[in-house]
Amino acid sequence: MASARASGLPRWVVVPAVAGAVFIVLPLAALASRVQWGSFWSLVTSDSSREALLLSLRTSGTATVLCVVLGVPMALVLARTSFRGQALIRSLVLLPLVLPPVVGGIALLYTFGRQGLLGGTMDVLGLQIAFSTTAVVIAQTFVSLPFLVVSLEGTLRTAGQRYEVVAATLGARPTTVLRRVTLPLVLPGLAAGAVLSFARALGEFGATITFAGSLEGVTRTLPLEIYLQRETDPDAAVALSLVLVVIAVLVIGLVRGRSNAL
Amino acid sequence: MRSIVLSAAAALLLATTAACGSSDGGGSDAEATSSAPKDTTLTVFAAASLKSSFTEIGAAFEKANPGVNVTFNFAGSSDLVAQIQQGAPADVFASADTTNMDKATADDLVAGSPTDFATNTLEIATPPDNPADVDSLDDLADPDVKVVLCAAAVPCGAAAAGVEKAAGVDIRPVSEEQSVTDVLGKVISGEADAGLVYVTDVEAAGDKVNGVTFPESSGVVNTYPIAALTGSKHLDVAKAFAAFVAGDQGRAVLAAAGFGAP
Numbered sequence: 001m002a003s004a005r006a007s008g009l010p011r012w013v014v015v016p017a018v019a020g021a022v023f024i025v026l027p028l029a030a031l032a033s034r035v036q037w038g039s040f041w042s043l044v045t046s047d048s049s050r051e052a053l054l055l056s057l058r059t060s061g062t063a064t065v066l067c068v069v070l071g072v073p074m075a076l077v078l079a080r081t082s083f084r085g086q087a088l089i090r091s092l093v094l095l096p097l098v099l100p101p102v103v104g105g106i107a108l109l110y111t112f113g114r115q116g117l118l119g120g121t122m123d124v125l126g127l128q129i130a131f132s133t134t135a136v137v138i139a140q141t142f143v144s145l146p147f148l149v150v151s152l153e154g155t156l157r158t159a160g161q162r163y164e165v166v167a168a169t170l171g172a173r174p175t176t177v178l179r180r181v182t183l184p185l186v187l188p189g190l191a192a193g194a195v196l197s198f199a200r201a202l203g204e205f206g207a208t209i210t211f212a213g214s215l216e217g218v219t220r221t222l223p224l225e226i227y228l229q230r231e232t233d234p235d236a237a238v239a240l241s242l243v244l245v246v247i248a249v250l251v252i253g254l255v256r257g258r259s260n261a262l
Numbered sequence: 263m264r265s266i267v268l269s270a271a272a273a274l275l276l277a278t279t280a281a282c283g284s285s286d287g288g289g290s291d292a293e294a295t296s297s298a299p300k301d302t303t304l305t306v307f308a309a310a311s312l313k314s315s316f317t318e319i320g321a322a323f324e325k326a327n328p329g330v331n332v333t334f335n336f337a338g339s340s341d342l343v344a345q346i347q348q349g350a351p352a353d354v355f356a357s358a359d360t361t362n363m364d365k366a367t368a369d370d371l372v373a374g375s376p377t378d379f380a381t382n383t384l385e386i387a388t389p390p391d392n393p394a395d396v397d398s399l400d401d402l403a404d405p406d407v408k409v410v411l412c413a414a415a416v417p418c419g420a421a422a423a424g425v426e427k428a429a430g431v432d433i434r435p436v437s438e439e440q441s442v443t444d445v446l447g448k449v450i451s452g453e454a455d456a457g458l459v460y461v462t463d464v465e466a467a468g469d470k471v472n473g474v475t476f477p478e479s480s481g482v483v484n485t486y487p488i489a490a491l492t493g494s495k496h497l498d499v500a501k502a503f504a505a506f507v508a509g510d511q512g513r514a515v516l517a518a519a520g521f522g523a524p
Contacts (some may be wrong), residue, residue: 115452130453131408131436213437213448214413220438228440231340231415 028245034238043239051217052225053243059133059221060201063140067197070141071148072190076178078149079156097146104142105210112138113211135212136219140201147200148193155189156182192255199251203244302496303331304503305351307342309358309486310443311382311462315519316356319512323503326511330499338441339363339417346371346491353494354503356486358382359417363487373497376487378524379508380516383483384421385461386474387449394455399425399476402433402456410445410454413438418445421482422458428481433458446471460484465520485524 036043043049078090096104110116112129122129129135163185167177183190205223212219214228222244229237308316313336320332335342335352339362346352347369355372356379357363363376388396394407402409411433412419419438426433436454439445445457450470464473488507490500506512513523 109451109453113451113453209440209444213410213453214439215435215437228413228415231338231413 031238031241031245035242036235036239039235040239040242043233043236044243046236048216048220048225048229049236049240052220052222052240055133055136055217055220056202056222059136059140060198060204062137063144063201064194064198066137066141067145067148067201068190068194071145071193071197072152072183074145075149075152075156076182079153080161093149094146096143097150101143101204101206102210105139105207108135108139108142108207108211130211131213131215131219133218136208136221139207139211140204143204143207144197144200147196148190151193151196152186152190155186155193159185159189195251195254199248202247301329301331302499303333304353304496304499305333305335306354306356306503307335307337307346307350307352308354308356309339309342310336310441311358311460312336312356312486314466315462315515315521316507318515319507322511322515323506326506327499327502332503346493349493351493352491353496353500354488354490356488356507358486359420359484360487361417363489366489366491371491371493372489373492373494373501374490376489377504377508378485378487379504379512380486381483381522381524382460382462382486382520383479383522384418384425384458385464385479386456386476387446387459387464387467387471388456388474389449389452390469390472392472392474393452396456397474399429399431399478402458403431405434408436408453408455409433410437410439410448410457411435412442412445412458413440416441417484418442418458418460421484424482425458425478429478431478460520461522462520483522486521 044053074093078086078093109130111118112122112135113119114123114130129138159182163181164177167181168174172180203223204221205227208219208221209224209227214220214224220228222240226237226240226244229240306316306320313334316334316336320334324330324332335345335350337345339357339359342352342355342357343362343365346355346366355363355366357366357376360378363372366372367376386396386399386402388394394401394404396402396407401407411422414420414423418441422433425431437448439448442459442463445454446459446463446467448454449457449459450467456474461473461475461479464471488504490497490504494500507516508524517523
């Protein structure tokens with residue numbers, strides 16, 4: 001309270017702030033209170049749960065790698081160049097952030113699905129994407145790519161171009177500048193963006209269920225497993241939900257740790 | 263840097279908030295009088311497969327009972343039972359299977375005993391041009407045919423498993439969906455070659471899908487029960503609605519939608 005006055009903040013602001021915090025924490029506490037601790041371990045290590053968790057970790061990891069491979073160049077282009085229509089491009093790139101995931105799923109279906117825009121081409125190449133693990137990775141990459149681009153572009157702008165200019169005047173080629181100056185400078189931001197992308201990929205539900213389907217060990221990721229378990233075994237759904245909450249807490253801890261280190 | 267990461271984290275939270283489910287809480291503001299109820303709102307919780315039939319029956323019931331307004335909450339039967347158990351304001355419950363009605367009965371939520379008012383059987387749905395030439399249940403066991411089923415945890419999946427067992431056919435689906443409408447969606451979009459759905463779903467989908475009937479379907483018949491709920495403020499009207507659905511007018515509408523007689 002004393003520090004609130006010292007900062008010149010009116011005291012009443014604390015009341016809605018606390019209410020807001022309770023609003024966020026209470027449902028998580030309610031979830032935790034429903035966990036059957038006695039059977040928790042057997043519930044989260046059942047065959048179907050393990051399959052789902054491993055599949056989730058595998059696909060989210062792959063999606064994160066794809067996000068880095070595609071997202072770093074995108075962030076560089078957005079932060080370090082200027083061209084006509086850049087603002088428009090930036091808005092479009094951010095679209096998956098605000099789009100309902102189910103809309104993303106439908107859009108992906110009409111792109112990569114059998115009857116989709118690229119479906120015929122894929123068929124010729126012998127690629128069957130629908131109902132495969134690849135479809136899960138595509139859905140996850142689609143929704144999580146903007147996180148990496150946003151956070152890295154911000155870091156690049158904050159870091160500024162001073163060192164890059166100096167390096168260039170000392171005769172370093174653009175690729176050397178990128179490799180030796182720019183990327184090391186923004187590495188913490190890149191790591192934070194990658195962790196956020198991973199988290200978003202791990203939580204992906206709407207686009208996956210719309211685009212990839214749901215089959216144990218192939219496309220049924222942890223969120224899909226939770227949604228299905230809810231029908232028959234609410235205890236298992238609650239236990240698995242808690243696993244995702246714990247992972248989310250770890251992710252936020254990681255990102256905060258990183259940004260404090262800056 | 264910090265603020266960018268945090269705003270990205272906030273966006274992450276926003277983006278993962280998928281809009282899911284809805285329940286129409288029916289406000290009941292008038293007292294029920296047994297003969298002429300004035301401005302009574304009746305809230306009916308009904309299985310998703312009943313949507314078009316019940317909308318029609320509801321309109322007929324309103325016409326026959328001036329002053330009564332019928333509102334619906336259509337969802338999966340297990341979701342509806344869970345909502346009723348949590349105290350959702352429902353007057354009538356119509357389930358797509360006896361299992362979920364039994365859950366409501368076991369919790370003393372049902373007034374009197376449920377009435378069976380319709381039956382439904384499974385049918386094969388394929389895209390209109392039937393690309394995989396499916397014309398029997400056996401064809402679904404062909405590994406080259408992409409078949410989508412409901413997951414065993416939901417009623418349509420339990421029915422599919424029952425049909426497989428009775429017919430001695432082993433279907434390897436490419437996806438096990440959450441609901442029968444999801445199965446239908448995958449067939450309509452052409453992603454799947456075939457799916458097992460209810461006869462009424464094929465009927466409702468019109469020429470968007472091609473229906474293939476198979477004799478083994480008679481082995482598994484889903485029975486739909488309806489009941490007035492003890493929590494109703496207008497129990498007499500609720501009971502009248504249940505009787506109306508099971509009566510001649512209700513039966514005619516249900517039969518036109520493809521439902522069988524109980």
